Amino acid sequence: MSWSDFEKIDMRVGTIVKVNDFPKARNPAYQLEIDFGILGIKKSSAQITALYKKEDLMDKQIIAVVNFPKKQIATFMSECLVMGVYGDNNDIVLLNPERKVVNGSKIG
Template sequence: MEEITWQHFQQTDIRVGTIVEVQEFPEARKPAYKLVVDLGPLGLKKSSAQVTKLYSKEELVGKQVLCVVNLGKKQVGKFMSEVLVTGFEDEEKNIVLAQPATKVPNGSKLI
């Protein structure tokens, strides 16, 4: 893995937000949900997330997640994703969401 500088890392804007809406995304090539994430002062942002194996729609609502907010928009089928919701692959290649250990204000920046 290539090293980056501290300055490079600081350019990545990672914020916490709360998932407020979850919809099915049947048009996605890989199973996914359409999410709406409340990022506090940054507003409501949309994202596509391939987390259908480990999370139901109902249990996602209210979860805080870490989002990269400065990657730019990405077209996913007919859906425009505005932020990247982050996670990790488990042993079975399922996505486990990256979350703060305790609740923090929406829009808080990872430092």
């Protein structure tokens, strides 16, 4: 991968504003709505149920890739990819800024 390839990936900070169960997902997941400020609200499916309860995710800032094509997941259209680290048992630990920043801020 070249540096110019990396620069094509648009990673932004957003705040989770809505969390729903996603019973039709193949693996346990939530449906998220994330506020990316000037980019608006985008939806994402995230397999993060092992470490996060719905109420713990509300108002949490996360990092996501916002310029991948939309992806159909069961009956849901995912519009961004929430970023995380594979922890113990391959459970996802969300990436997030260490302090509150403006929604839509670009990762660089």
